[in-house]
Structure formats: C-alpha cells, structure tokens
Amino acid sequence: MERTRLRRQVALTRQSLFDQGFLDEQFIQLEDLQDDANPNFVEEVVTLYYRDSARLITNIEKALEKNSLDFNKLDGFMHQFKGSSSSIGAKKVKAECTLFREYCRAGNGEGCTRTFQQIKKEYATLKRKLEAYFQVVRQAGPAETACWPK
Amino acid sequence: MLNLGYCKGSMSTASSGGVSDQFPVGLRVLVVDDDPTCLVILEKMLRICLYEVTKCNRAEIALSLLRENRNGYDIVISDVHMPDMDGFKLLELIGLEMDLPVIMMSADDGKNVVMKGVTHGACDYLIKPIRIEALKNIWQHVVRKKKNERKDMEQSGSVEEGGDRQQKQSEDADYSSSANEGSWKNSKRRKDEEEEVDERDDTSTLKKPRVVWSVELHQQFVAAVNQLGIDKAVPKKILELMNVPGLTRENVASHLQKYRLYLRRLSGVSQHQSGMGNSFISTQEATYGSLSSLNGLDLQTLAAASQIPAQSLATLQAAGLGRSTAKPRMPMPIVDQRNLFSFENPKLRFGEGQQQHLNNGKQINLLHGIPTTMEPKQLANMHHSAQSLGSMNMQLNAHGDQSGSLLMQMSQQQSRGQILNEATSSQVPRLPSSIGQPIVNNALASGVLARNGLAESGRGTGFNPVSQSSSTMNFPLNTTAELTATSFALGSAPGVPSLTSKGMFPEEISSEIKGPGGFIMPSYDIFSDLQHHRSHDWELQNAGMTFNGSQQSNSLQSNVDVASSVLAHQGFSSSQSNGQGRNISAVGKPMFSAGDATDHVNAQSLGQPLNNFFAENLVRVKTERVPDASLQTTLFNEQFGQEDLMSALLKQQQQAGIGPAENEFDFDGYSLDNIPV
Numbered sequence: 161m162e163r164t165r166l167r168r169q170v171a172l173t174r175q176s177l178f179d180q181g182f183l184d185e186q187f188i189q190l191e192d193l194q195d196d197a198n199p200n201f202v203e204e205v206v207t208l209y210y211r212d213s214a215r216l217i218t219n220i221e222k223a224l225e226k227n228s229l230d231f232n233k234l235d236g237f238m239h240q241f242k243g244s245s246s247s248i249g250a251k252k253v254k255a256e257c258t259l260f261r262e263y264c265r266a267g268n269g270e271g272c273t274r275t276f277q278q279i280k281k282e283y284a285t286l287k288r289k290l291e292a293y294f295q296v297v298r299q300a301g302p303a304e305t306a307c308w309p310k
Numbered sequence: 311m312l313n314l315g316y317c318k319g320s321m322s323t324a325s326s327g328g329v330s331d332q333f334p335v336g337l338r339v340l341v342v343d344d345d346p347t348c349l350v351i352l353e354k355m356l357r358i359c360l361y362e363v364t365k366c367n368r369a370e371i372a373l374s375l376l377r378e379n380r381n382g383y384d385i386v387i388s389d390v391h392m393p394d395m396d397g398f399k400l401l402e403l404i405g406l407e408m409d410l411p412v413i414m415m416s417a418d419d420g421k422n423v424v425m426k427g428v429t430h431g432a433c434d435y436l437i438k439p440i441r442i443e444a445l446k447n448i449w450q451h452v453v454r455k456k457k458n459e460r461k462d463m464e465q466s467g468s469v470e471e472g473g474d475r476q477q478k479q480s481e482d483a484d485y486s487s488s489a490n491e492g493s494w495k496n497s498k499r500r501k502d503e504e505e506e507v508d509e510r511d512d513t514s515t516l517k518k519p520r521v522v523w524s525v526e527l528h529q530q531f532v533a534a535v536n537q538l539g540i541d542k543a544v545p546k547k548i549l550e551l552m553n554v555p556g557l558t559r560e561n562v563a564s565h566l567q568k569y570r571l572y573l574r575r576l577s578g579v580s581q582h583q584s585g586m587g588n589s590f591i592s593t594q595e596a597t598y599g600s601l602s603s604l605n606g607l608d609l610q611t612l613a614a615a616s617q618i619p620a621q622s623l624a625t626l627q628a629a630g631l632g633r634s635t636a637k638p639r640m641p642m643p644i645v646d647q648r649n650l651f652s653f654e655n656p657k658l659r660f661g662e663g664q665q666q667h668l669n670n671g672k673q674i675n676l677l678h679g680i681p682t683t684m685e686p687k688q689l690a691n692m693h694h695s696a697q698s699l700g701s702m703n704m705q706l707n708a709h710g711d712q713s714g715s716l717l718m719q720m721s722q723q724q725s726r727g728q729i730l731n732e733a734t735s736s737q738v739p740r741l742p743s744s745i746g747q748p749i750v751n752n753a754l755a756s757g758v759l760a761r762n763g764l765a766e767s768g769r770g771t772g773f774n775p776v777s778q779s780s781s782t783m784n785f786p787l788n789t790t791a792e793l794t795a796t797s798f799a800l801g802s803a804p805g806v807p808s809l810t811s812k813g814m815f816p817e818e819i820s821s822e823i824k825g826p827g828g829f830i831m832p833s834y835d836i837f838s839d840l841q842h843h844r845s846h847d848w849e850l851q852n853a854g855m856t857f858n859g860s861q862q863s864n865s866l867q868s869n870v871d872v873a874s875s876v877l878a879h880q881g882f883s884s885s886q887s888n889g890q891g892r893n894i895s896a897v898g899k900p901m902f903s904a905g906d907a908t909d910h911v912n913a914q915s916l917g918q919p920l921n922n923f924f925a926e927n928l929v930r931v932k933t934e935r936v937p938d939a940s941l942q943t944t945l946f947n948e949q950f951g952q953e954d955l956m957s958a959l960l961k962q963q964q965q966a967g968i969g970p971a972e973n974e975f976d977f978d979g980y981s982l983d984n985i986p987v
Contacts, residue, residue, distance in 0.1 A: 186439045193354045193442070201354065209347045239391055243417040244347040246439040 166300035173293045182286050187249030203294050209248050210287060216241045217280065224273055234272060235264040241279075252282045334449030337361045338382060342372040342400065343389040343415075348438065352387070355442040369395035376408050383410060384452045387436075390416035390423060398430045405431045406574055409459075411451040415440060523565060530554065531565060540573070 177183045187202075194201040220237045223230060242257035256279040263271030339361045343349045349365050356363040364383070366372050369392050376383060386404055390397040401412045414427040415436040427435040433451040436444050523531070534551035535543040545563035552562070 186441075189439070189441055190351065193351070193358060195358075198354065205347060205350055208350060212346050236391070239417060240345060243389075243391075243438050244345050246417055247345070247348045247351055249439070 163301065166296065170293075170296045170300045173296055177289060177293065181251050182289055183249045184251040184254075185249065186246065190248060203297075206248055206290055206294075209244055209250075212244055213241060213283065216244075217283070220276060224269075224276060229269045229272065231264045231267055231269075231272075235261055238264065250283075250286055253279060253286060256282055334452070335360045337449050337452065338384045339363050339387060339448070340372060340375065340383045340385070341365045341387045342369060342392070342397075343367065344392045344394075345389065348389070348440075352440065352445075355440070355445050358442065359446050368392070369397070369400045372400065373403060376404060376410070380408055383408075385411050385413065385448060387413045387415060387448070390414055390418060390427075398426060401427075401430050401432055406571075411455045413448060413451065527552075527554065527557075528565075531562070531569070535566070535569070 178187075190202045190205055198204070216237055220234060220241070223234050223237065238257055238260050242254055242261070245253045245257060256275060260272055260275040260279060263269075263275055339356050341349065341352050341356065341363060343352065343365075344367050346367065349367060353363050353365045364375065366375065369388070372386070372388070376386070388397050388400055392400075397414060397416075401414060404410055404412050411433040412431070413434040413436060414432040415438055416423060417438040419437045424435050433455065434448070530552045531548065534548045537551060538544075538547055543566065545559045545566055548566065549557060549559050549562045
C-alpha cells in the first residue's frame with residue numbers, strides 16, 4: 161500500500177517536472193543509463209552537476225562584478241554552464257543560458273546581469289525540485305525507476 | 311609514417327566475418343571533455359554500447375595517453391571548448407601524429423563551428439547534449455578511415471603492393487582465426503606488424519631491390535620538389551626532374567608522402583620558423599656529398615640540405631654574379647642565414663633530440679679539416695628547411711667553380727632568405743646545423759647558404775637555430791654561408807674570404823645562440839659598439855646574410871632594415887677585391903641584421919665603417935686562416951670549444967658592430983659594401 165502510494169508519488173513528481181518545463185528529454189536519456197550496475201546513476205550525475213555548476217556560477221558572478229565586463233570570458237563560462245545543464249536535461253536553466261550568451265555577444269552588460277539573476281533563480285528552483293524528487297525515489301525503492309514509460 | 315598496415319586488419323575483419331561478429335564491441339574510445347558531468351554521462355553511454363572507454367578531462371593528458379600507446383585507441387571524441395587546449399588544435403595534432411579518427415562535440419551548433427570541425431579534419435561533429443544513439447554508430451568512422459587509408463596506400467605506392475598483398479592476406483587469415491579474442495586488439499597488433507613491414511618495403515619496388523634513399527638521391531628529390539614547388543610537386547614530375555635511372559614513380563610517391571609528413575610535423579612543431587635558409591646548406595652538400603660521417607643526422611634532412619646547396623649554388627651563380635642585382639638575391643642569403651641560425655629549426659629537425667650534437671661533433675672534425683661529411687647532413691637539414699620554402703629553385707650546380715658556386719649560394723641564400731622570411735616556416739631548423747659544415751671553399755658556399763638557412767629559421771626572432779646542439783650546426787653554416795656569400799658577390803676570392811666571414815659569424819652566433827628559442831641577437835649596433843657584435847646573434851636572427859649582391863656598396867645602412875642578422879657584416883663583401891678572397895663584402899651584409907629592435911645600427915654609417923671593419927677583419931681572418939673548423943667552432947663555441955680563429959673573427963665582427971637584427975631582416979636595402987681588406 162505504502163509502496164504503491166510512494167510509487168505513484170514518484171511518478172507524479174517526475175511528470176510535473178517535465179510538464180512544468182524544468183526537465184527535458186535528455187533527463188530520460190540519463191534514466192535509461194541507469195541499470196543494476198549503477199542503480200543511482202541519475203542522482204550521481206545530478207550531484208556532480210551541482211558541484212561543477214556551483215563553481216561556474218561563482219566564476220560568472222565574480223566576472224560580472226568587474227567594472228568592465230569581459231564578455232568573451234563570460235561567454236566562455238556560460239558556454240560551459242550551458243553544456244552541463246543541457247546534458248542533464250535542465251531545460252529552463254539552459255534557456256536562460258542561451259539568453260545570457262546573446263546578451264554577451266551584444267555586449268549588453270545589464271542584460272547579462274539581469275539574465276544571470278534569472279539563471280540563478282531557475283537553478284535554485286530546479287535543484288530544490290530534484291532533491292525532493294530523489295527523496296521520494298529513495299523512499300519508494302529502486303524498482304520504481306525501472307518502470308517509467310519511455 | 312605510412313600506416314600501411316593500419317587498416318588491413320580491421321577492414322578484413324569486418325568483411326571476413328571472422329571478427330566482425332564482435333565488432334564494434336571493444337572499440338577503444340578515448341573521450342576528452344573538461345566538463346565532468348558530460349564526461350561521466352558519455353562514459354556511461356559508451357560503456358552501454360560495449361565500447362572500451364578511457365576518459366580524461368584535459369587535452370594534454372589525452373595527447374600523452376595517445377602518444378604513449380599509439381595503437382591503444384581506435385577513435386577519439388573531444389569537446390571543442392577546453393581550457394587548456396583548443397579542441398581543434400588537439401584534433402589537428404591527433405590527425406598528424408596518430409592519424410586516428412576524431413569526433414568533435416560541442417553545445418555550440420553554429421555553422422561556423424561545425425565548418426571548422428570539417429576543415430580541421432574531424433570525421434564527425436556531435437551537438438550536445440549527446441544522445442546514446444549518436445554514439446552507437448561511431449565505429450563507422452573507424453572502419454571508413456581504415457578503408458580509405460588502405461586505398462591510399464594502394465594507390466600511392468604500388469611498390470608496396472607486392473609485399474603488402476602477401477601480408478594482407480596473411481593478416482586476414484590471422485584475423486579470422488583470432489576473431490574471438492578481442493579482435494580489435496589483434497587487428498591492431500597485426501596492423502602494427504604490417505606497418506612495420508610495410509614501411510620497410512616502402513621504398514622498394516615491386517620485386518626489385520629496395521631503393522635506398524641516399525643523401526644524394528634525397529637531395530635530388532628535394533631539389534626537384536623545390537623546383538616544382540612543394541604544392542605542385544607530383545611524383546611523376548619529380549621523377550622526371552630527378553632523372554634517375556631505375557627509379558620508379560612509386561618510389562618517388564612514397565618518398566614524397568613521407569617527406570610531406572615530415573614537413574607537416576616540422577611546421578606543426580616549430581613555432582617560429584621563419585624560414586630556415588635551407589638553401590645554404592644544400593649547396594654544401596652538393597659539394598661534399600659525403601654524409602657518412604654524420605651520425606645521427608637525419609640523412610634525409612641532410613640530403614635535403616644538400617639539395618639546397620646545389621640549388622643555392624645555382625641560384626647564387628645566377629644571381630650572385632651580379633651581386634648588385636640581387637637585391638632580391640641578397641636578401642635571400644640573409645634570410646637563409648637566419649634560418650641557419652634559427653636554432654629551433656635544427657632542433658626540431660634533429661628529432662628534437664639534439665641530433666645536432668652528433669652533428670656538432672662531426673662538425674668539429676670537419677671543421678678542422680674540410681668539412682665534408684658534415685656538410686651534407688647539415689645541408690640536408692637546411693634543405694629541409696629550405697624545402698619549406700619551396701620556392702627556391704635551386705638548381706645549383708654546385709660545385710663547379712668555387713667562386714661561382716659561392717655566389718650562387720649566396721644568391722640562393724638570399725633568395726632563400728627572402729622566402730624564408732616570408733615563409734615563416736618552421737622547418738628549417740635542421741639546416742642550420744648542417745650548414746655549419748661548409749666552411750671550406752665549398753664550405754664557404756655552403757656556409758653562406760647555411761647561414762642563410764639558419765638565419766631563416768631565425769626569422770625575426772633571431773635564429774635559434776643552433777640554440778641547441780643544433781645551433782652549433784648552424785653556425786658554421788651561417789658563417790660560411792655568409793662568407794661565401796660575400797665572397798661570391800665579389801666574385802673574387804673563392805674560398806678564402808668566406809672563412810673570414812665565417813669566423814666572424816660563428817662567434818656571433820655562438821654568443822647568440824640562445825637556445826632553441828631563437829637566437830637572440832643582441833642589439834646590433836655596428837657602429838656604436840663593436841663589442842656588440844658579439845652579443846647579438848644577429849647572425850642568428852636573421853639569416854641575415856644580406857649579401858646585397860652588390861658587394862661593393864656598403865650600403866649596410868640600408869640593410870639596417872634587414873632584420874636578419876647582420877651577418878652581412880661579416881663584411882665579406884667589401885673585401886673581395888683583395889685576393890684574400892674576402893668576399894666579405896658580400897658577406898658583410900648578411901650579418902647586418904637591420905631592422906630588428908635590438909639593432910641600432912645606423913644603416914648609413916654602417917656601410918662605411920663596416921666595410922672598413924670588415925676589411926680589417928678580413929685581413930685578420932686571412933692571416934689567421936680561419937679554418938673551417940675554427941669558424942664552426944666559434945659558432946658553436948659552446949660545443950666545440952674552439953676559439954681561435956673563430957673567436958677572433960667574431961670579435962672582429964662584433965667590433966664591427968654587426969649586430970644582427972632580431973627580426974626578420976628585409977634584405978631590401980641591404981647592400982653589402984665592399985669592405986676593403
């Protein structure tokens with residue numbers, strides 16, 4: 161009973177992440193990679209993503225604080241951040257990254273700063289939601305992840 | 311290196327069915343990406359595809375992994391944007407060194423970036439985020455590449471066919487039998503074996519005794535290639551030009567292939583390279599033709615170098631005689647000299663391994679006597695560098711008349727110099743070293759050439775041709791070249807004068823030789839400070855043999871611009887008139903590396919004083935009879951430790967304030983004045 165409820169919760173939570181646009185198809189790719197050899201693969205990768213992106217975010221923040229912005233450098237950082245975000249399927253974050261890069265290319269410092277705030281917000285939201293999701297997944301038991309419809 | 315055998319195995323295995331069952335299972339993939347998230351995901355995906363995955367997050371690590379284990383990987387997947395090295399650069403390096411298929415990937419899907427991947431030779435370009443489906447089929451690139459390689463091999467060198475076929479067949483058989491054991495690995499092993507065998511058979515004609523690419527033969531080859539222009543050199547035409555009985559088109563084709571790889575490697579490795587004055591060295595070789603003594607020298611290079619001399623000689627003759635005319639000519643020598651001095655070149659050439667040392671050793675011997683053996687090698691080196699120039703059409707006939715030849719050399723050099731300057735090729739490193747030899751008469755010529763060659767390499771930065779051991783090589787050449795150049799210009803004294811100049815240069819050079827980095831020609835201020843002369847590596851810097859063909863005119867001043875080493879100062883030019891054969895006048899110019907930052911020489915004033923100076927030096931040299939050896943030694947002071955004449959000469963030169971200019975020298979206005987001896 162409890163198990164069923166939990167599984168249902170996992171399914172619903174997962175679905176909402178997709179429906180609300182937080183995650184895209186790439187996340188499913190990650191899920192497909194999960195197997196008996198790596199039963200927690202998705203969570204591991206996402207954790208790795210948090211670590212790496214925290215570093216990038218700090219770098220970008222520092223770069224944005226400078227008086228004269230180095231747009232090339234900013235673009236470079238953002239390119240990296242966008243790359244890893246897209247590899248885990250972070251849809252909204254990725255979209256904001258694209259916008260940021262456009263401002264960079266246009267040399268629009270204010271646009272960059274504004275967009276960056278947005279990126280941070282989306283990033284924080286995604287992180288929160290994913291953590292809640294993984295918590296339910298762990299509660300429901302490993303078998304749950306295997307039965308999602310592809 | 312020809313990967314003759316590389317594809318044999320895989321191709322056959324794929325089709326024979328023996329191993330194909332497992333293929334592409336076990337495909338050995340190296341994935342490079344600085345993004346840890348992507349790296350982990352890719353690794354997992356590739357594992358699911360049943361590939362063998364090695365991941366690394368830095369391009370440098372990837373390169374060293376590949377280098378350590380050349381046949382340990384089948385395909386490389388690399389990200390475009392990486393902090394330590396641009397992905398495209400890695401792509402190029404892998405293509406050149408290991409010739410593996412490389413797939414580029416990036417979150418960037420802009421058309422330009424994708425196009426860049428194509429132009430740099432990537433076999434595919436994946437847009438991130440990468441899906442596993444995209445990775446499932448990467449094995450096709452491995453198969454395709456092998457197939458193409460195989461076809462190329464077959465087309466380019468029928469000589470290898472006979473031998474290869476047998477090998478291939480046996481290979482196939484082997485593959486089938488080993489199908490069940492990690493087919494990839496077996497194939498690789500076989501390929502290696504095949505490659506070895508194939509390479510050995512490379513130069514052999516079908517069922518005929520193998521063609522040995524001797525130095526002379528290689529020289530002829532290089533001469534032909536230069537004549538045609540490196541881009542237009544096709545085996546058939548090369549064969550015709552070489553006119554060697556018994557040589558087939560296939561022999562030439564496979565040799566050309568190797569040569570091209572070599573040049574590519576050079577250009578890829580040597581950064582600067584402005585252009586070694588290959589030309590110089592080659593002449594020498596022609597003269598001496600004996601390569602035997604060079605141990606460690608790359609025969610090919612030597613051969614190449616030797617080619618140049620011949621060519622340069624020819625050119626010199628053609629141009630040099632008129633010295634004055636050669637404005638273009640003049641510069642050449644200078645340029646070449648730069649190359650000569652460019653240590654880097656030699657360094658590179660000698661397998662980065664200080665082959666030069668060997669040469670140096672040789673040189674010493676040679677120096678004392680008539681440097682014969684060494685020269686060819688050096689020349690070869692130079693030649694190679696010269697090769698890069700490609701344009702110098704050296705049809706020297708070398709040795710005919712000493713003076714004539716010298717002139718030719720000079721002109722050659724000059725022209726080379728120019729080319730070199732422009733070429734900025736990294737190639738010539740070798741030449742300088744080889745050039746060192748030419749001290750004696752012929753040597754002179756070669757020396758000059760060499761000088762030029764060396765100078766060339768130095769392009770602009772002063773040659774560091776010799777910096778390493780190689781530099782030593784260069785020096786002698788340089789000096790000689792210079793000397794010869796000048797002497798030739800004057801046309802008077804064959805042989806001797808060059809020595810003097812040589813002496814001068816060597817010294818300069820040695821002092822200059824800094825290290826591969828390039829010669830640093832200390833500020834060259836001929837007039838201001840004779841001492842300077844020593845410090846600058848003017849010689850090195852610019853192959854500066856600014857011979858200004860016009861020996862007479864000490865328009866050193868004009869040469870100031872010449873970045874190349876002021877080797878010209880060597881002032882050989884002026885002296886020609888005297889029997890000493892100081893053709894120094896011509897030489898004077900080269901040394902003068904005008905134009906370099908460090909160079910303060912007042913062009914104007916230089917002319918005269920230099921002439922005088924040179925004259926003196928020349929005289930001095932003469933008496934001292936700078937033997938080749940000495941010259942050479944001076945250059946390589948470090949190496950040879952011979953200080954006598956060379957030092958004297960160099961000092962003199964220094965005094966003359968010949969400060970080779972660091973940068974490229976423009977030979978334009980530099981005219982060697984006749985320095986009365």
